[in-house]
Amino acid sequence: MTSSKLALTALLAALALDAGAATGRVFVTNEKGDSVTVIDGKTNKVEKTIAIGARPRGIGLAPDGSEIYVAVSGENKIAVLDPKTLEVTRSFPSGDDPETFAVHKDGHLYISNENDAKASVYDPKTGKLVAEIEVGIEPEGVAISPDGKRAIVTSESTNMLHIIAIPENQVVNNILVGARPRAATFSADSKLAYATSEIGGEVKKVDVESGTILGRMSLADDKAKPKDVLVSRDGKQLYVAGGRANTVFVLDANTLEVVAQIGVGKRVWGLALSRDGKRLYSTDGADNQVSVIDTEKHSVTAKVATGEAPWGVVIDD
């Protein structure tokens, strides 16, 4: 590569970085505080607490980072936040009791409607309903595969992972797992899924196409009510929020063996991982705080006070 080409490449890279300049902020929904806490990702200082409406739970980032979406469960709507100005810019109806959602790379939101036994797909640009998908009772966790071709919705009271084809928005497979499945996530190649069962106290590894269960790990601590699950950036480890075990479990993604336990605050539910994979945030609901975890040292480096009963967390990086 010639030096002029190199300079041009560097310039283009800098421009691209600037255009999508992420704020580095961490956004946390407070289920009982009816607010969103905004934390500076570098200093761990709270920048602002934004009143958002009754019972905010799920939270997600637009694919281009331009908007933050918040499921305001008690008001049956999605509120939209500007991550730069920290203003609520608009909201749109989202079906009954939106609990949580995942954002597809095309921008659509896949939302679980807890009281309606269905998932709904919304286009946040227009606020219009794109599709409704019938699922089991008390749908909860939603995940979308990195290739954008599959979604998983968990139904807590019918103990299933519903595999949904995108863009058809049709259920193509249903996998029975342990009692009260709460969250799921995909491997980077979209072929595997990992799911937690809160009452079953387990993590399952599933082949997405065949629906075959490839592995199961019961978390030995009987207080463990696993909720959120994420895959590390290198794909080698899983992070599992342990609920009332007040612990984030680190599992080997291949064998599902527990390789580390990180003590955090009480009733840990939500997790978010930084883009570089080095920082993990957990919402410690009963302690009204977020724990910041160093994923190399497997230790808590900071605790940040939030509003009441923090639930979901997302990082704008």
Place this chain on the structure above:
Amino acid sequence: MHSHTKCTASRSYHALALLAVLLWMVGGVDAATPLTVRVAYVGPAESDSLAGARQGIAEGNAQGKFLGLVFELTDSRDVATALASAPVAVLIDLPAADVMPSAKQAAGVAVINTGAEDDPLRARCAPNLLHTLPSAAMRADALSQWRQKSPQSQASAHAWHWRAEMYAGAQLNKRYTDKTGRPMSDQAWAGWAAAKLVTDTAARLKSADPAALLTALREDLAFDGQKGVEMSFRPNGQLSQPLLLVEQDDIVGEAPVRGVATDLDSLGTGDCAP
């Protein structure tokens, strides 16, 4: 114009039918040949147990429709009639004196008692008799734990309460009350739990075989009764479960009572009479 519209409608109907067949062929929802699984109820023509069982069966069908199973609840006054429909299990809401004879009559089929709390019925340990309603001993232990903490309390111990909110109790109460117009009682919960744990287990077995179901219920159950813990049957057939302490129609506590006991085994016993 008219015939053109008709033609389009018919074409799109065919396209839909083709799509349904294709979805079935790729191993999606196997609705083409559903397996029918019958669950029998024996008891009064109207009871909270029956209303709860209906709710549990409806939820079983909300699961079964994705897995190729259809659950049917038969409703009769006596066990002989119930057995004629070849049920996978029999739920009963009968006077205590009729429980053991019913279990004998339905030998080999799970009989789930949702209406009698008598301890001797548990101690008899009939191989096919299970109980979702808490025993009198469980309720007594819950109260005695609670009184260690609140000696003046007038609370009573219950399987369920219409104000239960935690662990998705609110969602279950809403589903039941929307359907029946009534608050969910202890017996309604026991009926719901019996039907739900039967349907969830039959769905996992993909079978209507009573013997396979009875073995799975006794040995492999990990049931979410929407009370925050995994529930299973004790050796004497009693479903272990937390109880709610209720005073003036509101929940004041939960047993095992924190600080007094930790374990579900602190409520009642799993033992058989010698």
